[in-house]
Amino acid sequence: MLKLDQIRLEQGEFQLFADTVFDEGGITALMGASGSGKSTLLAAIAGFLPPAAGRITVDGKDITDLPPGERPLSLLFQDQNLFPHLTVAQNVGLGLRPDLRLTSDQKIARDSVLERVGLTGMGNRLPRDLSGGQQSRAALARALLRGRPWLLLDEPFSALGPALRSEMLTLLRDTAKSEGLSVLMVTHAPEDARMIADRTALISDGVLEPPVATGALFDDPTPALRAYLG
Ligand SMILES: Nc1ncnc2c1ncn2[C@@H]1O[C@H](COP(=O)(O)OP(=O)(O)OP(=O)(O)O)[C@@H](O)[C@H]1O
Numbered sequence: 001m002l003k004l005d006q007i008r009l010e011q012g013e014f015q016l017f018a019d020t021v022f023d024e025g026g027i028t029a030l031m032g033a034s035g036s037g038k039s040t041l042l043a044a045i046a047g048f049l050p051p052a053a054g055r056i057t058v059d060g061k062d063i064t065d066l067p068p069g070e071r072p073l074s075l076l077f078q079d080q081n082l083f084p085h086l087t088v089a090q091n092v093g094l095g096l097r098p099d100l101r102l103t104s105d106q107k108i109a110r111d112s113v114l115e116r117v118g119l120t121g122m123g124n125r126l127p128r129d130l131s132g133g134q135q136s137r138a139a140l141a142r143a144l145l146r147g148r149p150w151l152l153l154d155e156p157f158s159a160l161g162p163a164l165r166s167e168m169l170t171l172l173r174d175t176a177k178s179e180g181l182s183v184l185m186v187t188h189a190p191e192d193a194r195m196i197a198d199r200t201a202l203i204s205d206g207v208l209e210p211p212v213a214t215g216a217l218f219d220d221p222t223p224a225l226r227a228y229l230g
Pocket residue numbers: 011012013014032033034035036037038039040041
């Protein structure tokens with residue numbers, strides 16, 4: 001369970017308040033208008049923005065002051081962060097060792113994760129020799145290789161066309177299930193939330209609303225969601 005306990009975040013004039021719990025298992029979509037604070041919230045959970053007030057706990061353990069790399073989570077951004085001069089296998093291996101000195105067991109784990117995301121045999125390519133969808137798979141593979149229980153995604157597939165995006169969302173849903181991951185995914189697209197998110201939490205007027213079942217939410221939108229959907 002990921003708990004945001006009376007959290008207040010500040011970025012310049014902007015403020016966001018969050019006091020809610022994300023249950024583990026399954027996928028939670030995080031939605032809200034542009035500038036509502038979705039990326040700010042993920043940055044705080046990931047450890048890149050210290051809260052102005054409040055505590056963040058995971059399974060009862062206070063992680064508020066832990067450096068990003070020591071938190072029980074991986075973060076995946078839209079631009080994928082693949083290093084252009086490193087091969088796919090090296091980019092993925094960075095998830096385990098920044099110096100790339102993988103043990104033989106770690107290499108086996110890396111190759112296994114490449115296989116799980118459908119990149120078998122592509123480890124020696126450079127990112128530029130992959131399609132957009134394959135680059136997304138490589139970035140997901142790196143996050144998965146870290147083996148952290150929570151996966152935070154900030155509009156990771158929004159640069160992809162509709163068919164590829166849907167393919168990646170399906171891969172994410174299947175992988176989260178098979179690996180028992182808890183996923184928090186920022187998205188602008190209601191259809192993405194409806195497709196894979198068990199729950200959806202909305203940020204509205206500087207406040208994070210508690211996550212609720214996605215189907216029920218869209219079938220009977222709250223005033224905040226109605227305002228967002230327009
Ligand atoms: N470094 C910063 N200094 C000052 N204000 C900032 C900074 N970073 C973000 N903000 C402000 O914080 C607010 C929230 O931004 P954030 O990027 O979290 O929103 P978002 O919901 O992710 O938006 P989008 O959907 O457009 O990506 C915005 O008003 C933004 O202008």
